[in-house]
Amino acid sequence: MLNSVDFSGRPFHFIGIGGIGMSALAYVLAKRGLPVSGSDLHLSRITQRLQEEGAHIFWSQDPSNLEFFQAPTSAAQEPVASAAVGLAPVKVRSQRATTSRALTSPASVRLPQVICSTAIHPENTEYLAARDSGCPIFHRSDVLAGLMQEYDSIAVAGTHGKTTTSSMIGYMLLQAGLDPTIVVGGEVNAWEGNARLGQSPHLVAEADESDGSLVKMAANVGIVTNIELDHPDHYNNLDEVIDIFKTFAKRCQTLIGSIDCTIVREQLQPTISYSLDVNSGADYTVDCVTCRADGTTARVWERGVILGRLNVKLLGKHNLSNALAAVAVGRLLKLEFATIAQAIATFEGARRRFERRGEYNDILFVDDYAHHPSELQATLAAARLQINGTSRTSKRRLVAIFQPHRYSRTLTFLADFATSFSDADVVVISDIYSAGETNPGNISGQQVANSIANHHPQVDYQPSLQAVSQRLTELLMPGDIALFLGAGNLNQLIPEVMAFHQTLEQGRSQAWCNQA
Structure with a gap:
């Protein structure tokens, strides 16, 4: 991209704003007081939450949507019938309250920055109108990469476990009083959605490899949970996937990785390692593991020294591994193990994850x-x-x-x-x-x-x-x-x-x- 994403007040328009990744970014931007609009085809709990934060949502993908922030005034949002999908009617603040400053500034009279995901077809009429009218067009990953540069960022990548691990880390920082900004690919009850805006320098984000955009991410701390081929629609083979993760690893100041994954261990050689095998030589390991119907308990070791006992509500050894990644992040941020363990013990998980x-x-x-x-x-x-x-x-x-x-x-x-x-x-x-x-x-x-x-x-x-x-x-x-x-x-x-x-x-x- 020759142009960079502008967070100084220029409007954002999301095509397909209700998507799980798109909506998280739109929510953070709206909470930061930036003018946000978007289009989607269906009302949902996610779009309702965006409306409540002042985002203007159109219920069709039409070229005229791009004109919203160019109007001399912006009318209050029209109510949307919601009984059919089991949602309460949305009471939305007047757009004039959230966009009047932007409409009188030089940046606002320009066309909005248009944000798309890989799911948007190149022949989408709204996308074509944005292209033809000269709107700056960005992939959603460009917005996330831009946000990462504004924070002390923690980016969680990996073929499996990204949402659970990033959510757990975000929850841990929240419980520790670090007030993080969080952008994840699932909804979490602790912050009533897939994103929250904090007031601290910390950002926890889920970094997706599905479309190759992982290479844009440069984080202070990167986590890789595992590497497998999962998206043969984008990658021809596993080697291409590994190359994407190698680029991500090089762009992170500190890389935390699970060496239970052979590829992570041999190809990435993380700065800080973790493993469920106490004899692996990893920086963070466990033993005395007990898997029960109500969760998992284990004793945690840090570089040969016992930290203490960890209780994880989420079932399965894969979630114990995710929790160990959170322990590694917490210790890197100099949190006491007792604080880390207390947070992990009360983490309920993300929606659609068991x-x-x-x-x-x-x-x-x-x-x-x-x-x-x-x-x-x-x-x-x-x-x-x-x-x-x-x-x-x-x-x-x-x-x-x-x-x-x-x-x-x-x-x-x-x-x-x-x-x-x-x-x-x-x-x-x-x-x-x-x-x-x-x-x-x-x-x-x-x-x-x-x-x-x-x-x-x-x-x-x-x-x-x-x-x-x-x-x-x-x-x-x-x-x-x-x-x-x-x-x-x-x-x-x-x-x-x-x-x-x-x-x-x-x-x-x-x-x-x-x-x-």
Whole structure:
């Protein structure tokens, strides 16, 4: 980019402002008092939060949206009907209150800075209008990279665990009184969303490698959790992924990495290392590890000296590894271990990361973002802890409901997906969520189900979400854990399936009362 992102008052316009990465940046900018607008197609909890901070949102992607900040006055935002999506009506401050200063300054009479993500198609009419009218156009990663330069930044990268690790670090700094600015790829209850604006110099951000933009990030502290090929739509092979991470590592002043990942250990050689193997020689290690149905405990070592005991609510050894990365960051910032341990012990996790959505008819419903074979294996192993840790005498089942994500990923990792469900008792597979990819015609959800069935005794394929929902009303039984897996829209089914079993539960309870 010849031009740099301007944070001095020039307006920002986000095409697709409701996306998880776009909205986090828009929120921080709006909280900083900068004029922000954006377009999206659907009202959501995320867009509602942006409206409440004064961002002006258009509900179609139209070239005329770019004219908003050029008008001599800006009308208050029109109310949006929201009952249909279960959201309360938004009471929004007048845009005049948040943009009047910008409208009278020289920077504001220019066209807005237009922010896009990789998801925006080059033929998008709003994007084309921005290009043709001469708007400065930036990728969302340019905005994040620009923000990193204004803070003492901590950037969390890696194929798996970025959201959980960055959220945990942000929460730790918040609990320690360091008041960080946080930009992550998931919603966290502790700050009621995917971003917060702090008043300290600290910024914690999730740095994404999916589209190659990781090379733009230069952080004071970089963390790499692991490296695998996960986005074959962008990368031809693992070597290309490794090169991206090498560039990121060189641009960070201090690199913290998990040497349990061979690639991180051999290719990046982190400044500060961590490992779950106490004999690995890492700077931060653990022993006396106990994995339970309610979390994990371990004894933490720092360069051969015992720091103390760590309790992690999040299930699975992969989350213990994420917590160890947070310990390394906390100690680098000179926090006492007791402060670090107290924060990690109370961290609840991010939404869609083994998120418990409810329990009805004695069935636990869990939503998880896992979509790569390694993530599926780790998440199912954690869920198995719930099964094995139960005190009930009746047999419980782990029912894995999986929506494959992207044709390219599904085809590339088909053999790995086939062997990823050994910890599940029952597997339900839906058709593939395209994520905007064109169907190549050589991969389908049925093929995924057939491949898994070669290694698993109970696999059920359903061609549509409606069919999945119907099947679950027949399949799920009291005592089950229903684990919804995938990065697409499968989790939209959870409320209706829960409602069905809530009705059964209420009916059973009423029948018992009548008999009594």
